[in-house]
Amino acid sequence: xxxxxxxxxxxxxxxxFQTVSKVLNGKGAVSPATRQRIIEAAEEIGYVPNALARSLxxxxxxxxxxxxxxxxxxxxxxxxxGIEREARRHGLSVILSSLxxxxxxxxxxxxxxxxxxxxxxxxxxxxxEEDEEVGRLLRTGPxxxxxxxxxxxxxxxxxxxxxxxAALPVRHLLSLGHRRIATVTGFxxxxxxxxxxxxxxxxxxxxxxxHDPLLVEDGEWExxxxxxxxxxxxxxxxxxxxxxxxxxxxxxxxxxALHERGRQVPDDCSVxxxxxxxxxxxxxxxxxxxxxxxxxxxxxxVRLLLDRIASRSTTPEDVVLPVSMVYRASTASAPAGR
Amino acid sequence: xxxxxxxxxxxxxxxxFQTVSKVLNGKGAVSPATRQRIIEAAEEIGYVPNALARSLxxxxxxxxxxxxxxxxxxxxxxxxxGIEREARRHGLSVILSSLxxxxxxxxxxxxxxxxxxxxxxxxxxxxxEEDEEVGRLLRTGPxxxxxxxxxxxxxxxxxxxxxxxAALPVRHLLSLGHRRIATVTGFxxxxxxxxxxxxxxxxxxxxxxxHDPLLVEDGEWExxxxxxxxxxxxxxxxxxxxxxxxxxxxxxxxxxALHERGRQVPDDCSVxxxxxxxxxxxxxxxxxxxxxxxxxxxxxxVRLLLDRIASRSTTPEDVVLPVSMVYRASTASAPAGR
DNA sequence: CTGTTAGCGCCTTCAT
DNA sequence: ATGAAGGCGCTAACAG
Numbered sequence: 001x002x003x004x005x006x007x008x009x010x011x012x013x014x015x016x017f018q019t020v021s022k023v024l025n026g027k028g029a030v031s032p033a034t035r036q037r038i039i040e041a042a043e044e045i046g047y048v049p050n051a052l053a054r055s056l057x058x059x060x061x062x063x064x065x066x067x068x069x070x071x072x073x074x075x076x077x078x079x080x081x082g083i084e085r086e087a088r089r090h091g092l093s094v095i096l097s098s099l100x101x102x103x104x105x106x107x108x109x110x111x112x113x114x115x116x117x118x119x120x121x122x123x124x125x126x127x128x129e130e131d132e133e134v135g136r137l138l139r140t141g142p143x144x145x146x147x148x149x150x151x152x153x154x155x156x157x158x159x160x161x162x163x164x165x166a167a168l169p170v171r172h173l174l175s176l177g178h179r180r181i182a183t184v185t186g187f188x189x190x191x192x193x194x195x196x197x198x199x200x201x202x203x204x205x206x207x208x209x210x211h212d213p214l215l216v217e218d219g220e221w222e223x224x225x226x227x228x229x230x231x232x233x234x235x236x237x238x239x240x241x242x243x244x245x246x247x248x249x250x251x252x253x254x255x256x257a258l259h260e261r262g263r264q265v266p267d268d269c270s271v272x273x274x275x276x277x278x279x280x281x282x283x284x285x286x287x288x289x290x291x292x293x294x295x296x297x298x299x300x301x302v303r304l305l306l307d308r309i310a311s312r313s314t315t316p317e318d319v320v321l322p323v324s325m326v327y328r329a330s331t332a333s334a335p336a337g338r
Numbered sequence: 339x340x341x342x343x344x345x346x347x348x349x350x351x352x353x354x355f356q357t358v359s360k361v362l363n364g365k366g367a368v369s370p371a372t373r374q375r376i377i378e379a380a381e382e383i384g385y386v387p388n389a390l391a392r393s394l395x396x397x398x399x400x401x402x403x404x405x406x407x408x409x410x411x412x413x414x415x416x417x418x419x420g421i422e423r424e425a426r427r428h429g430l431s432v433i434l435s436s437l438x439x440x441x442x443x444x445x446x447x448x449x450x451x452x453x454x455x456x457x458x459x460x461x462x463x464x465x466x467e468e469d470e471e472v473g474r475l476l477r478t479g480p481x482x483x484x485x486x487x488x489x490x491x492x493x494x495x496x497x498x499x500x501x502x503x504a505a506l507p508v509r510h511l512l513s514l515g516h517r518r519i520a521t522v523t524g525f526x527x528x529x530x531x532x533x534x535x536x537x538x539x540x541x542x543x544x545x546x547x548x549h550d551p552l553l554v555e556d557g558e559w560e561x562x563x564x565x566x567x568x569x570x571x572x573x574x575x576x577x578x579x580x581x582x583x584x585x586x587x588x589x590x591x592x593x594x595a596l597h598e599r600g601r602q603v604p605d606d607c608s609v610x611x612x613x614x615x616x617x618x619x620x621x622x623x624x625x626x627x628x629x630x631x632x633x634x635x636x637x638x639x640v641r642l643l644l645d646r647i648a649s650r651s652t653t654p655e656d657v658v659l660p661v662s663m664v665y666r667a668s669t670a671s672a673p674a675g676r
Numbered sequence: 677c678t679g680t681t682a683g684c685g686c687c688t689t690c691a692t
Numbered sequence: 693a694t695g696a697a698g699g700c701g702c703t704a705a706c707a708g
Binding site: 015016017018019022029030031034053055056057058059 | 695701
Binding site: 003048049050051052053055056059061063070071072073074077078080081084085088093094095096097098109111112114115116117223224227249252253255256259278279281282283284286295 | 386388389393397399408409410412416418433435436447449450453455561562565587590593616620622633
């Protein structure tokens with residue numbers, strides 16, 4: 001453990017440490033004999049290069065910083081896995097920072113990443129969408145990319161096509177003849193939830209259905225929230241025949257509440273989720289949902305970031321990934337006699 | 339971005355760069371006047387310390403390396419969040435490496451972490467339980483701690499009390515009068531799954547119930563595996579009245595299969611899970627399960643690791659965390675007339 | 677109180 | 693083909 005350095009290898013091989021450096025990096029020309037000798041010497045004393053020193057010299061840490069919302073939820077975890085996989089494919093390591101729910105520690109962690117001289121930063125932190133200070137740091141700091149909006153812009157966004165994410169499931173329900181379609185929304189402070197709700201309203205309007213605030217409830221992205229929201233919904237609008245739930249986790253709670261109320265899914269009430277969470281395939285009944293490309297989003301973010309690092313380009317060119325419906329057993333035609 | 343250094347600050351404040359270092363680190367004694375001048379200069383030109391250079395000098399990177407199984411599953415994600423939270427509390431950053439399912443890239447990533455001179459390593463990689471090379475590297479490398487067994491030992495293990503994890507749910511079912519208790523196991527290559535199955539057999543034996551291989555099926559830790567395993571189980575042993583499922587994800591599949599077979603839970607068949615996964619609270623019916631302290635395990639691992647780093651102690655003192663039952667609606671007394 | 681002298685471990689010219 | 697010199701940005705002694 002007593003850190004052996006290039007010098008130690010050099011001493012053992014009777015050459016200067018610069019020559020060792022060359023050999024171990026496959027750079028300049030060195031005679032096969034000494035090359036061999038050096039390689040053996042390095043093996044024997046267990047030389048491990050010091051990436052810190054190399055980075056100091058090369059001014060590149062081969063490290064990406066990731067700032068993410070709590071990823072004990074599967075969806076941000078998938079993006080994170082995508083990021084990590086793609087980063088490693090390019091020989092980069094990932095420094096992980098997961099935020100408090102309110103994102104209040106984001107600025108501090110950005111600073112840590114900058115001190116560590118990360119080559120780039122990937123943000124997956126919806127809680128800081130409106131944080132101006134975060135936006136400023138990101139614009140002046142190392143190249144960066146985000147999976148959510150950044151206050152003040154200037155940072156390219158990578159994400160799923162937002163329009164379709166909401167339009168697809170609502171249109172699906174409409175095509176099944178549903179007219180009283182409720183929605184259980186995500187946390188309404190979040191842009192993505194606002195957007196989904198707006199598209200939901202718009203699609204209904206296009207089909208001649210006026211907005212009814214009784215049909216909208218906030219489930220705060222969580223199982224329990226979906227459960228509670230559904231009970232509230234049923235209490236005041238018992239004539240709904242379908243629910244568009246803005247994520248699958250809430251949909252689990254929705255299905256549970258519907259079951260408690262004695263509503264058969266999909267016969268009495270259809271349910272569409274969003275995300276295509278692993279459990280969606282085996283809820284009771286299996287959930288029709290929107291497949292979101294979380295993993296790919298993470299990978300695409302890394303690629304975009306590397307492009308920007310390489311080209312020093314500064315034009316924020318967003319990347320949009322397609323979404324698609326996954327049809328399972330939680331949706332059916334609207335009940336007759338309505 | 340053109341990296342401003344201590345020298346630049348020094349030039350602006352008309353002092354030597356070493357003095358700047360002192361001020362910015364609150365070390366030696368400096369006159370209030372120059373101190374003030376230096377701090378202002380640093381602000382003005384936007385000085386950001388270079389952690390790489392500091393680490394090179396201080397021989398401590400203030401970094402922990404984490405090697406983890408794919409954490410798109412909630413349970414390893416929770417441990418990872420626990421690790422990250424606790425690490426940050428101590429001012430350490432986390433470098434993340436997530437492994438291929440077979441763990442074949444573990445050795446490579448261990449090497450990367452060593453090159454980056456991490457202060458310690460936390461392993462959460464069941465796939466490498468039997469990998470001798472991994473064990474060797476861990477014993478000779480930086481201080482480390484693991485959440486799973488390490489081949490050859492020598493690395494302290496942090497984890498939930500393994501005996502109780504299986505005994506609690508099985509005893510619960512026995513106390514409800516069940517006698518034909520099946521188990522859907524995790525991937526049988528994994529020590530934890532082997533252990534749970536062994537304890538399951540042992541507890542049954544203690545109650546005078548001989549082992550029946552018909553009652554054991556491998557669900558491979560996944561929703562679909564649990565689903566398929568249950569169908570197989572029901573095909574050949576239709577008299578079972580309870581199933582102990584070795585994780586909640588598989589239990590989701592189990593409930594689904596039971597529903598397809600027309601078996602009411604818990605009236606016709608009780609189900610107990612393991613993990614206390616977030617969705618367990620709202621499955622249909624809500625799942626009785628074993629609460630596993632994943633988050634705490636991660637946090638405890640960091641604390642143990644820091645202890646070892648500080649004391650250079652080398653005695654592998656394991657840490658065992660308690661588990662507990664969470665009683666919900668998926669278990670009931672064994673049906674009469676059996 | 678402040679500056680000088682020495683590295684940490686590595687890489688990049690440039691001579692030899 | 694090999695080695696010497698110089699520097700990346702910082703900290704730690706010690707000297708003035």
